[in-house]
Amino acid sequence: MPETQYVHGYSAREADRLADQANALSDLLHHDTAYPRASLVLECGCGTGAQTIHLAASSPEAEIVSVDLIPESLEQARARVEAVGLGNVSFQVADVFDLPFPEASFDHVFVCFLLEHVPEPEKALLNLSRVLKEGGSITVIEGDHGSWYCHPSTPEAERTVECLVEIQARHGGNALIGRRLYPLLCEAGFRAVHVGPRLVYVDDSRPDLVEGFSKNTFIAMVEGVREQELSLGLMDEASWDKGIADMYRAAEPGGTFSYTFFKGTALK
Amino acid sequence: MPETQYVHGYSAREADRLADQANALSDLLHHDTAYPRASLVLECGCGTGAQTIHLAASSPEAEIVSVDLIPESLEQARARVEAVGLGNVSFQVADVFDLPFPEASFDHVFVCFLLEHVPEPEKALLNLSRVLKEGGSITVIEGDHGSWYCHPSTPEAERTVECLVEIQARHGGNALIGRRLYPLLCEAGFRAVHVGPRLVYVDDSRPDLVEGFSKNTFIAMVEGVREQELSLGLMDEASWDKGIADMYRAAEPGGTFSYTFFKGTALK
Numbered sequence: 001m002p003e004t005q006y007v008h009g010y011s012a013r014e015a016d017r018l019a020d021q022a023n024a025l026s027d028l029l030h031h032d033t034a035y036p037r038a039s040l041v042l043e044c045g046c047g048t049g050a051q052t053i054h055l056a057a058s059s060p061e062a063e064i065v066s067v068d069l070i071p072e073s074l075e076q077a078r079a080r081v082e083a084v085g086l087g088n089v090s091f092q093v094a095d096v097f098d099l100p101f102p103e104a105s106f107d108h109v110f111v112c113f114l115l116e117h118v119p120e121p122e123k124a125l126l127n128l129s130r131v132l133k134e135g136g137s138i139t140v141i142e143g144d145h146g147s148w149y150c151h152p153s154t155p156e157a158e159r160t161v162e163c164l165v166e167i168q169a170r171h172g173g174n175a176l177i178g179r180r181l182y183p184l185l186c187e188a189g190f191r192a193v194h195v196g197p198r199l200v201y202v203d204d205s206r207p208d209l210v211e212g213f214s215k216n217t218f219i220a221m222v223e224g225v226r227e228q229e230l231s232l233g234l235m236d237e238a239s240w241d242k243g244i245a246d247m248y249r250a251a252e253p254g255g256t257f258s259y260t261f262f263k264g265t266a267l268k
Numbered sequence: 269m270p271e272t273q274y275v276h277g278y279s280a281r282e283a284d285r286l287a288d289q290a291n292a293l294s295d296l297l298h299h300d301t302a303y304p305r306a307s308l309v310l311e312c313g314c315g316t317g318a319q320t321i322h323l324a325a326s327s328p329e330a331e332i333v334s335v336d337l338i339p340e341s342l343e344q345a346r347a348r349v350e351a352v353g354l355g356n357v358s359f360q361v362a363d364v365f366d367l368p369f370p371e372a373s374f375d376h377v378f379v380c381f382l383l384e385h386v387p388e389p390e391k392a393l394l395n396l397s398r399v400l401k402e403g404g405s406i407t408v409i410e411g412d413h414g415s416w417y418c419h420p421s422t423p424e425a426e427r428t429v430e431c432l433v434e435i436q437a438r439h440g441g442n443a444l445i446g447r448r449l450y451p452l453l454c455e456a457g458f459r460a461v462h463v464g465p466r467l468v469y470v471d472d473s474r475p476d477l478v479e480g481f482s483k484n485t486f487i488a489m490v491e492g493v494r495e496q497e498l499s500l501g502l503m504d505e506a507s508w509d510k511g512i513a514d515m516y517r518a519a520e521p522g523g524t525f526s527y528t529f530f531k532g533t534a535l536k
Binding site: 144146147150176179180183193194196199201203205254258260 | 444
């Protein structure tokens with residue numbers, strides 16, 4: 001079941017990709033999230049802890065409870081947090097659709113790249129709201145693969161990304177969820193909903209993002225579903241390989257890359 | 269010839285649309301452009317002056333020479349500038365492909381929504397570089413219709429925007445030029461090239477942008493090519509009308525809209 005839920009899988013390469021993504025984007029995604037001393041924060045869907053270390057470092061005096069479905073991911077997350085010397089995170093196996101916490105347990109809730117992978121994001125938000133105290137905040141960060149484009153582009157490059165969107169949908173997820181974040185938070189009953197886009201634009205004047213985002217985060221993510229794509233036959237192998245090569249071409253000098261994350265905040 | 273160059277035409281409604289666009293986006297696009305006292309600035313492709321009034325107001329002590337191909341547009345621009353009491357703009361009929369100025373005439377060059385409408389943007393930039401002094405700056409603002417998406421979306425809504433891109437290409441333009449701005453400026457020999465995306469994200473917590481951008485700028489622009497679209501038969505009338513209605517649906521509460529402009533600056 002977990003194997004079918006997370007479209008990108010649980011390989012070591014995927015863990016590296018998630019860390020590259022988190023490091024390249026930490027300022028962009030996390031700079032405006034900090035929780036006060038002694039507040040209790042639930043991070044739901046922490047995976048291997050790629051975002052957890054940024055969350056915990058930004059709020060060193062808050063107490064963070066990071067949960068995930070997969071025990072092996074939690075072990076990696078625990079090791080990652082220990083490796084950077086952070087002591088304010090505890091870990092627990094839990095499912096967003098069956099959270100083992102009483103009502104109003106947490107001062108704040110944080111989720112990053114979780115809703116895009118679950119079949120019922122509305123229900124996930126209601127469950128998160130249940131464990132959040134009245135007046136507490138929720139912060140949700142999600143991507144939107146439909147926001148991606150590059151130059152130069154080709155039909156094959158565009159099709160590889162569409163294939164990933166289709167494969168994620170077959171896993172029950174929605175890779176275009178960023179644009180839906182505002183209505184989702186409103187419909188779940190949160191108030192003071194604010195959604196801000198975080199656009200990553202890359203050209204060769206930004207070599208750190210060429211490596212950290214274009215190649216090691218985005219193209220690596222698309223490449224990561226190669227076997228699933230070929231076994232489903234959404235594209236033939238030669239076209240898929242050309243699409244990936246074309247994306248790498250857009251990460252060369254003269255090329256550009258754009259992608260938008262969405263960060264939503266709201267109060268219960 | 270002018271009639272075939274500017275895909276959106278020269279109607280009063282289009283002039284209003286351009287003014288709505290400029291007003292809704294003036295901070296986003298213009299807040300970081302200001303020229304020093306006594307500097308001579310060329311604005312190329314000023315049209316009816318929708319951007320000119322923001323440019324001139326932001327640099328009240330600079331001297332701005334605004335040029336356009338179309339005398340009637342220049343008259344509207346002149347009236348608009350006079351109406352807001354700005355005295356630092358002069359107007360002249362001129363073609364970016366045949367600029368009637370000696371080499372190195374201007375301290376700075378400014379173009380907004382011009383390159384997307386010309387058949388040879390590389391050559392336009394070389395011509396603009398010719399009239400710019402050594403060490404002077406060029407500022408270029410362009411859109412990218414491929415950056416647009418909305419929620420909820422439909423294939424018809426997406427197709428109406430693709431039709432506009434195709435029609436603009438038939439006029440010799442490129443509605444996807446924003447993503448190409450960085451390599452275009454580099455290839456034209458400019459140095460210190462910096463391109464920054466300016467993302468417009470709209471949900472119903474931002475009612476001014478729902479009206480000023482989603483409806484009165486973007487959807488109005490797509491609607492504006494209705495006759496051209498139907499005469500070309502790129503979409504049948506019922507599908508096109510549904511696409512437009514679907515876009516208006518995304519401007520209602522619960523809907524979201526995204527679009528990215530690109531602003532490039534560089535030195536000669």
